[in-house]
Structures are given as structure tokens and as C-alpha cells.
Amino acid sequence: MKLFNAMLLRLKRGAAVSVLSALAATAAGVAPAHADWLKAESERFIVYSDGGESKLRDFVQELEAYDRFLRLRMGLDVNEAPPRKLPIYLVASRRGLTQVRPDLPENVAGFYMATDEDIFGIALRDQTVNTLKHEYAHHFMMQNFSYPYPGWFVEGFAEYYATVEVEKSRILVGKYNENRAYWLQAASWMPMAELLSKRPLERARNRDTYYPLAWLLTHWFIGDADRQKALDAYLRDVGAGGDPVEAMERATGLNPTELQRTLRRYMNGRIPYQAVTVAYPPAPLTVTRLPRSADDLLLLNQRLKVGVPEDKRAATAEEVRRATARHPDDPLALLALGHAELHFGDPAAAEAPLQRLLALDPNHVEALQYLARARLKAAEDADSLEETDRLSGEARAFLHRAYRADDANYATLLLIAENRNGGEGYPNDNDVAVLEQAFALAPQLGEARINLAQVLMIRDRNAEAVPLLEPLVNDPHRPSAGARALLLRAKGMTEAEADAEEAEILKKGEAEGEDTPSDSPAGD
Template sequence: MPGMAHAGWKRATSDNFLVYSNGSEEGLRKFAAKVEAFDSLLRLVTRLEAPPAPKRLEIYLLRDQASIHRILGRAGRNVSGIYLPNMSGALALVPRSEGSDKYDLDGETVLFHEYAHHFMMQYFANAYPPWYVEGFAEYYSTAEVDSDKGTASIGKPAYHRAYGLNLSAPFPIKRLLSDDPNPRNGQEGDAYYGRAWLLTHMLSFSPPRKGQLTKYIDAYANGVPAEKAATDAFGPISGLEEDLKRYLVARKMAYRQLSGLSIKGASIMIQAVSPAEDALIPERLNLMTGIEEKEADGFISKVRREAALYPDSPYAWDLLAETEKLTDNEKGVAAADERLLQIKPDHIPALLRKAAALADASGEAEDEQAHWKAVRALIVKANRADNDNTVALFRYYQSYRDQG
């Protein structure tokens, strides 16, 4: 399994993020401050006053795109960065290096795009038209933030969508506004993202269309069919199409400059990770992004060898337990979790894996009520260790559904 050259990993902890890097401490601090400034920007423009979410987003800063490609294997040959949502917490992989020119889709643009999705669904969960979900993320992906001055600009051109907007066939406006736009291939996908950005930008800045986007989003969220919500808010779709074409070729595009972003650089804490994490982070990223079936046995053997070097590390044994699941090795998972709970009796993933295994064996129980009580006792113990752990909350609900 391809890995990464060893270097000293460090972790930056801020209000909303856990950022890991095997690069310089200065670069790590600057990046953590920048993503916090981006979060502050989104809070400012959406007027959000809610506190940070209990679970921080994990971001792994890798050296360059080639490092990401090595982690992802063949599936990641053209990937500039990746965001992986998960019930136990989302993570993102982005390169420290920038694109070669402004038309490249670089890691920061990908991260801002995906964090905009994360932010929207975390704090403003609602029914949105599919094109606007992507248009919102594309619109904010081009933001420029200065974490030292607390300033930002939004609405800058999406140069990384220039090809899809100018050289591909325009994505049909009626399909764009439908409930199922469904781009059929990569070229259509590029055109779709480009037009979603362009329409969001036009509706945000064009004076004649002021207020239309809010009216449209509200109608759609209240169950008005997609086509009617669009025509009620925008007028004839043919007119919207013509305006969009003219907007694309306009000599200038407006953007907004903002100030007053929260500056949090001083509150970012940086520390070296444990020796086990330092050695095993690449394997964890390999596991989280997917292991091909033909490589599973070799990967498991490698993790077993490396985890054995850290017999008292919860990180190592947790990774081993998750790795053993690749081949449904129930005994291997149980053995790793037994050792893990000896080291850390309230380790949440271990408690939940043990609860899941016990639930799976419910058909063999002589006393069903006592059996499910034991399952829930493990889940409750995990919940008490972290009241906000979404997996524990879900497993508790699931236990009643499974019991029937």
C-alpha cells in the first residue's frame, strides 16, 4: 500500500478545526488561522451567532497533490483535495502547495468549497435546490481571507470553472433548476458547477434581481415545486437564461470586501502528536479513504506490525480494530478492543464496537431483555464519556429498532 515519507506530525487545535501537518509549525499556524478566518467570514455573512459545533473538522495538510494521490491510489489521480463526511466526524485532505496558476483547482479552493457545504448543513439544514447547494459552495470557494487583518473578499471569479463556462456546452438552465440536474459526465459536471456558481453570483450582485434568490430559496424550502419556485422568483426562464449569458461575458464582475472577521491566531494551540500517531497517521488516512480489496491483507499485516510497536497507545489499538474490520475479522476486532479498553476504559469507539458485536449476537441470547440491557449499558457509557457523540446517540436509537 502506498504511504508517505515519515516526518514529524503536529496538530493545531482551534475553535472549529483540528489541523494536522508534517510541515513547518509556522505554516500550520497560518493555515489554521486562515480556515478560522474563513469560518468567521461565513458566520458574518450568514449572521450566525451559534457557538462552534462540538465536533471539530479534521484537516490533514499534505505536502502536495502527489501526496494526496499516493494516499488515494488510482482513484485520486485527478483529485486536488478531498472532504469525507462521516457520522463520527468529517475530515479533509488538502495540499500545502498552491496551484501553478489561477485556473487550477487547488486544495484551498476545494477545502473552502467543502467547508461551505459542511457549514450550510451544520448550521442551516434545510431543503435546498441541488444547484444552489453547489452554487453556494462554489461562490465561497473563491473567497480571499486575511487572518492577520480580519478582512476578506467574496464573489471573486471562479477561474477554475473557466473551461466549463467558456469552452463546454452551457448546462441547460431548465435542468440546472430541476430537482435532479444529474450531470452525465465530467465535462457536463464542470459546466454544471460553473453555471451554478455563475447563477449564484448573478443573483447575489445583479441589481435588477435583488431579493429574488431569497424569495426562491424560501419558496423551495416550503415545498413549492422547483419550476414554479423559479418562475415565481425569477420570471420567465428564457429571460433568466439570456441574462446569464450576458452576465458571463460582462467586462467586469462585482465582488464584496468585508472587515470585522474574528482574529484567532493567538488562541491556536500547536503540539506534537504522540509517537504512535506520528507513525500511523498515513495508515489512518489510507484506511479512511478506502483500501482496495486486493491490498487489504497486506495493509492489515502492516498495521498489525506497526501497532505492536505501541502496546500502550489507544490510537494504535483503535486503528488496528478498525483495520481488522476490513476482512470481517471479528476475533481480531474484539482482541484489539479488549486491549484498548484495558488502556482506556471509556474509549468511545471501542465501547461502541463492542456494543455492536453484542447486538449482532442477540439471536443467541437466552435472556433477550438482559442481553439488550448489556448492549445499551456499553452505549450509555460511551455517551457519558461524550454527550455530543453522534454515533453513540444513533446506536442507542438503533438498539431499540434492532430489538424490535
Template sequence: MHGIRITILAAGLAALATPAQAKWLRADTENFIIYSEGNEKSLRSFAENLQRFDETLRMRFNLSDAPEPNRLTIYLVPRGVDAGRLVTGKSGSFIAGWYRPDPEGSYAISHRENVVIKGTPQSQQTLFHEYSHHFMRRYAGAAFPAWFIEGFAEYYSTVDFTKDGKAETGKPVYARAYGLLTMPKIPAETLLLQQPGAMRNSGQKDVYYGRAWLLTHMLYNDASRAGQLARYIEAINRGDDGKKAAVDAFGDLAQLDKDLNRYMAKPMTFRTSSEPVAVRGKVGVVALSAAEDALLPLRLERISAMRDDARIAKVRDDLKALSQVHGGDAGLWFELASAEWEMDDDKRDVAAARAAVDKALAIDPKHVRANVLLGRILTAEVEAKADPQPADWNAVRKPIALANRTNPDDPVPLYAYFKTFLDQGMRPPPIAIQGLGRAFALAPENIATRVSYAFALANGGDFDGALKLAQAVAFDPHDGGQGEQLLAQLEAMRERSKGRTSAADAAADE
């Protein structure tokens, strides 16, 4: 009876996954990989607009327009509530999209609902907001306070393009109008010095986002305050106290608050680029294979679950069932191995994870992420030994090195290779630190890579470089205080180093 049930399930999955019913498409641009269930025409148009948006930001900040070697992956689900369910695991969430600088690769999830309250569609605003966070983390090496991180993302979320492709920047965020006009105002000083997490309820957070956008808009567009934002950011990056930096740049903060309130009552101006923004490179759109199409929703569920064992266990079980249909797909076995490996230690079946990753590599020996995962599984096996030998650690590094050779522009194998030396209890050799530096250059938004690289620089005596890396995330409202902790640890390391140097100099003088 059990065998009959599996056969029926497999037949049902096969019927659902036939090429005729495949629904997920993939769009490739110079800077993005986009997955969507929409039709090809709408996805192509969306991809072109997103590429234009990236180009608009690059022109605004004088960045290179070379193709991005480590492209951002974006998933578009049908509705905002679908994106919210993915991030929270339950229905009814107000979250309509999100961005995660994940150690396995940064990605964003948004939706395709073209609801227009006023201005640009909410789906476009959601994704442009999230991509602005990614853009700031990846390309702006400076430290930014929390209000500006959110104000920047809100300001650029409403970018739109005319029929001939000219960029319109600085349009109002109408979705914030209710909070700005009807809720109690957050004073400018509070906005400048308080984290959004300190807001007690969703209404206050909405006002915080709205006031952050309004202040950003005023500083970008009010001629009487030209240059103030740049001076403020420079002071923050020198390490000036937040309030001192604000007063020195903006003047009296009570007056700033009054000016901000008056600015809200004025007609909002926006800028239109003098020339159309071109879509660089080709935009390719292809349908996923039947296996990829069936697999993608499960991958989305896995990467969104974020250590939720119950959700991951369900994904794992669904992947096992899907393997009855698509057992010849390396990606499926990698996803199954990943789901098993991401379970808590007491629930993880290491043998099952190893068997699944071995199947993936038997089908595709150069599967980059499967080779990295094999290295991690081998690490656990080596650490369980009573007396690990150098040859054991060489075996750990072998699949990771193959992954790096297969795709030198993937930061994950580079970081994994570096980490094997820490796991072994060794000081990483120069080649591993160089690889870590390359991983950081490819994905500076990855906190784990940033932290490791900062400590590697500090251990090598480059405290200025290490502290600069920490300062860039010290105020980030999304990282749970990791940046501030990193900054404090590095400052302590520098002070200890000064103490050792002073003691050595004193000993030399004796």
C-alpha cells in the same frame, strides 16, 4: 528466520517513528481539528484563516458564533495528487480534495500545494469549497437544488482575507475560466433542472460547476435580481415543481440564460467586509506522539478506502506490524480492530477484531470509539445466538452507554445506542429517540442519522418534521439519490397513515 524478520521490521519501524522524526502536527481551533505535515507557522496561519472563513459564513447567515461541540476534522496531505490517490486508490486522479459526512465522523481531506493560477491558492480554494458543503449540510436546514449546492461552494471557495483580516467575498473562480469561455455553454434551464451526474464527461462537469458559480454570483450581486434566489429557495422548500419555482422567481428562463451570458462578460465585483474578521478562541498547535505520528497515515488510508477490501487488508497488515513497536497505544489497537471489522463478512476475522478492541480498552477503558465498536461486535455475537435474552442486549448497550457518558457531544454513541433497539427488533424507547435527536442536532449532515431520525418522527406521527428532514437532502448531488428515496418512502407512509385514519373515522361513524 521468521522471528528475525519481525525483529528487523520492528526495529525499522521504531527508527522511522522516533520523536525526532515525528512530522504530523495537530491544530485545534474552536470549530476544527486539523492534521498537517507542514511546519507550525504555516499550520497556525492556515488554521486561523479557516477559522476566519467559518466566522465569515456565520456572519453572512446570522448563525451563532458559539464553539462547535462536534468539530470537523481536516487532513492536509502534501499534494493534490495525494488527496486524489486517497479517494480513488490510484494515482493520476484529478480530485484534489474531498469532504465526507462519514457515519464515524465527518472529515475533509485537502492539500498544502500553494499553486496560484490567479487569485487565492488552489489548496485554499479546494478546502473552502469542501468546507462550504459541510457548512451547508450542517447549518442550513433547507432543501437546495444541485446547481446551487455546487454554485454556493464555488462562490465561497475564493474568499480571501486582507492583511488586516477583512474578508473579501465573491472573487472570480479563475480555474473555471477555460470551461466557461471555450466549452459549449449549458443553458440556464438545463443547469437549473439537471443533476451534475448527468454530465457525460469531465469537460461538461467543469462547465456545469462554472455556470453554477456564475449564476450564484449573479443572483447574489446583480441588483436587478435581488430577492429572486430567496424566493426560488422558498418555493423549492414548499414543494413546488423545480421549473415552476425557477420561472416564478427568475422569469423567462431563456432570458435568464441571455442575462447570464452577458453577466460573464462584465467585470466581476466582490465585497469586502467593513471590519476585520476576528479569530475567535485560541489556536493550539502540537506535535503528535511517535505512536500517533506513525498511525495517522494508516488511519487516513483506512477511512478513505470505503469498503475496498484489498486496501483495508493492507492497512490491517501494516497496523499489525506497527503493533510490534507501539503495542501500548490504545489508538493503534482501535484502528486495527476497525480495519478488521470493516472487511466484508466473508473475510472478517471477528475474533481478531474482538481481541484488538479488548486490548484498546485494557489500555484506555474510556476510549469512546473502541467502546462503540465493542458494542457492535457484541451485537454480532448476540445475533448469532439461537435465543438471545434481554440480558444479552443489556450487555451490548453497556459499553455504548459508557462511550456516551465519556463524551456526550459525540453523535456516534448516541446513534449506536438507538440502533441497538432496531437490531433487537424492538421499538426504540423515548430515551433512545431523544438521543437520536441529539445525534442529529450534532451531525445533521450524516445521512444514516437523518434517515433514522426522519423515520422515528414519522413513526411518531410527525410527518411534517420527517418530510422536512428528507427535503433538505432530496436534491443533493453527492448522496446517490438517497434523499429522493427517503422522501418517497415518507410520502408513502403519510398516505398510508391518512388511509388508516379515514378507515378508523368511517368505522366510528357506523
């Protein structure tokens, strides 16, 4: 099935980036004590787990099959690997999740983060993997199909494929989530006009049904070949700037009230799912056991990448100091200590552990990146132009070493562009090329999209900036106000005109027919 056709921008393929791994031995050549943590690496994923090896291998094989199945459904080469392997952390309990995000809300089984230092997922090990599949579907869509989809379809796509079940000789797709089905049966629905808006509306009514309705509408479209063609036409229309409500009526012949009634009938029937006969050969993978330092520092190091609130930074730096003191001269400990001091403690104290790490591994990309970050911050605070130039030159030298060690690391490319920002002739053709490659490697990262959009707009290439920004503005999870302001500039629109568009959609929602919840079951 091809829901996405030539209108979609395919990204360039690149080499997989390097990820953090413990050295096999210390400088003295003594093998370190082993941790509870295992690391499994396959063609598309790097999965860390503090559980057993057998379940870890099964999990990675399921993820590999899931990725291949998504590629099959989207008309992509099933054997093509992404430009960057996705790191995933499997933990035994909520405590593992809060090691990375101490402020995590209750009842969250996992999450996905895209930052300027890492893009990764983390989930409870022995619970349902639907949450992780949902987030990976987002990751997959952003990687392979950079297009200004309406927010409901972004979530509907992820919800639809989150319930995929991988069996030995077949894959089940299109099954429903019981919680989503409950909301569809028991609650008043969000007006279709408000659901169909390109971006989530804060004033939308009955917002609890947003995700269930996004799933149901996606399921209805995908469940029939003719409706798949209508979906393609609708997405093209909206992507070209068409009104999302009028585009739906043009594609399906249904106004919002008729669409709502159609979806209710569809829900109250027996919602079909497909059993696709397909079996993928086991993916090659290697499993290694990490050094003992991983028990104390693997997740804590990820917290440093996510970020720490201002009032918790000193305590976090002290926590890292205590943990790293138990593992002297360990590569992971040196990296975490240097990182913590640089961003949350004493920046001057970051130099020694990071330089020591480079003495152990001269091509350690993350150590080189953090030393470059330190020079960039010092250059920003320098008192003279000469000092700024000297520090910028040192940052450039570290980044050149990092690029030679791994030329497909998006963080290095973003730092190279940052070091050039404001320099003579910025942005020149090479600056644009650097940011284009960073985006190709990490289209899931808002910073990569915004930075590229900004330089394109400086070069009077506004039309190319628009599709970079719209996914950030349309994101139902975390719509970006900064991206919205930039998007309006790229389109030549004012805030008043954008607000008027939203008001018109809300008006259409108020005009829809009466919504009466049904007592009928959602089907199987």
C-alpha cells in the same frame, strides 16, 4: 446579508465531540518519541499536519476567519461555535491522500468524507485551499441550514464562497475560478431548465458547465440587493414544492431563455467582487506534537473509517498489523489494530487490543464504540434469543460508558439507536430524541438523516421527514437512491410520477433558445 430566513431549520447547539489524541505517556510513564505530525486545536477545528508549525497556525487562523465570515454573511452569531469541531488533515503529497483513499482519482487536491465513524477533510498542504473551502461551505450549509435547496444552489453557494480570500484587514468575496470561467466562455451551456432542476439529471446535456453555471447564477443573485430578495423568494417557492423553472420566472420575471441571456451579459461585463473590511482577532489555539506512531498510523486509521473494498480488506488488515507491531502498547496502534481486526481481519482478535486500550484509558470513546459494534454484530449472528439479549446488553453497557464520557458524539448516539432497533416499543419518544440529537450533531451524514426520517415516518410524521431527505436526493455529488425511494414514500409519490417530473424538465430544456458561446472575457 441574509439569504436564509426564518424558513430555515436551525440546529441545536451541543458540546464539541472528542477526537483521537495520543496519550502523553505510556503506562510506564515514559514519554513517547515524537512524530512529524502536529495537531492544532482551535474553537472550531482540529487540524493535523505533517508540516511546519508556523504554516499550520496560519492555516487554522484562516479557517477560523473563514467560518466567522460565513456566519456574518448568513446572519448568524459570529462567536457561536459548532456542536462538533471538524478534523482536517494536511498532507505533503498525493501519497498522503491515497493513504486514506487508495482509489482516489488523479488531479484531486483534497476531499471531504462523512461516515458513521467520522466526518473530516483532507487536503494537500501547500496548494490552494479553494477545494477545502468549497467542501467546508457544504459542511457549514448542512450544519446551519437544513433546507431542501435545489442542487444548483447547493453547489453555487460552495463555489461562490470557495474563492474567498482572507487578508489581514479585509476579506475578498465573489472572485472567480479560472477553470470555471474557461468553461463558461468556451463551452455550450447546459439548458437553464435542466440546471434549475431540484436534483441533478443524469440525462442533462452539457453537464461540464453545471458547476460553472451554478457559480455564475449564484454570483448574479448575490451581487445585487434586489436580486438577493428574489433569490429568497425563489428558494422559498422551490422549498414549498414549486416547480423549479416556473419558480425562477415568478421570482425574477425571466423565462429560461431570458435568464440565459441575462447571465451571458453579466458574465461578459466586469464581474464584481467585494472587499469587506473586517478583521477578526486571532483565535486561541494549541499545538501539540503527536507520538511517533502517528507517522505510520494516523492516515491509515482514517482509511479504516472510510471503508475498504472487499478484495482489499485482508491486505489492509495485514498492513495495519505490520504497522502496529512497530508501536507496542501505543494507544493509536491499539485502536487501529482493534478496528482493523474487527472490520477487515479476525473479529475475535479485536478484543485484546481494545480492552488493553481501555485499561490505559477507561474513557476512550472510540474503543468503547468498537467493542459495542463487535457485540452488536455478534448479537446479529447469535443462535438463540438468550444469546442475542446477552450481547445486546453488553453493547448497551459499552455505549452507556461512551455516552457518559462524551454525550455529544454522534457515533455513540447512532449505535444506541441501532441497539434499540427492533426492541419493544421501538421507536418510542426516547428513540426519536436520540436520533434527533445525532442528526443535530452530524447533519452532514446521510445515515443520520435517513435513520431519523425512518422513525419519523413510522410515527406518521412524514412532513418532517421530507426536508431531511431532500438534501440527500438533491446532492449533485452523491445523490442517494435509498433516500429517493424513502422521499417518494414520504411524499406519497410513485416512481412513475417522479420520472414524469424529470421528463417535463428535460422537455423544457429542449424548448430553450439556441445557446451560442461567447468569446468575451469573464471579467475580474
